[in-house]
Amino acid sequence: MHFVNVKTILSGSGGYSGMNIYRGCTHGCIYCDSRSKCYQFTHPFEDIEVKQNAPELLEKALRSKRKRCMIGTGAMSDPYMHCEERLQLTRKCLEVILRNGFGAAVQTKSDLILRDIDLLEQINKTAKCVVQITLTTYDDALCKILEPNVCNTKRRIEVLKTIQERGIPTIVWLTPILPFINDTKENITAILNECVGAGVMGIIDFGMGLTLREGDREYYYAALDRHFPGMKEKYISRYGNAYVLTSPQADELTTIFHRICRENGIMSDPDECFSYMRKLPEKYEQLSFF
Secondary structure (H helix, E strand, C coil), X not given: CEEECCCCCEECCCCEEXXXXXXCCCCCCCCCHHHCHHHCCCCCCCCCXXXXXXXXXXXXXXXXXXXXXXXXXXXXXXXXXXXXXXXXXXXXXXXXXXXXXXXXXXXXCCHHHHHHHHHHHHHHHXXXXXXXXXXXXXXXXXXXXXXXXCCCHHHHHHHHHHHHHCCCCEEEECCCCCCCCCCCHHHHHHHHHHHHHCCCCEEECCCCEEECCCCHHHHHHXXXXXXXXXXXXXXXXXXXXXXXXXXXXXXXXXXXXXXXXXXXXXXXCHHHHHHHHHXXXXXXXXXXXX
């Protein structure tokens, strides 16, 4: 972990802005796209770059905005990785968002988000808050291999339920789905049924597969060699150096996905989910689940 002062913290324009308080991650997910060389990391991925002046920059940026909007975090680096427990920069940024009357869209895999549920609830009452949780693998043992340093899917489902009980809308990222590993009917159905039980607003899927590019691909294949001997060769034989690796079961899994979402009134179109997360109405009424 190392500390830096940056010149800006927000990106984007119009009705939505995003921020990454940290660069890198310690969750250890074997498929993480953020490891890709295109993001130009100049330090080891697990050596977290901490933007220590993020709360001050965010305060200044929000005060200068003419119109309130949604502020997102978690797209590149999880805002609730292990160092956040001590540093509390995400919490401080949420305090800034609340103080200035903006909305928040937070994406994570970590149950540490519950530490800040008081702030998330207040933001949702005064503006709008959407919490996004990634779920990929229902089986605990397999989840520990794919996402080794973060709480498992069953714990994340508990987090979703707790957040829903506070009236905060949730979105699930059902991605990535790894060919020949977690791309089974049983896995997808189990996760979707839990999403129904947790009252999620929407579920994002990008075609039942994963993406690999330079940097990410090498790390993923090394993990396959450790945990799934012979799997790397199976991938290379089927996909070569393709960027998009769609599961052979994609059609069946996608049919199940859309059916369960349709039957339970859950948004399943990615554009619709993004539009919901990124829009801060002039007058926002807290969603009631009861």
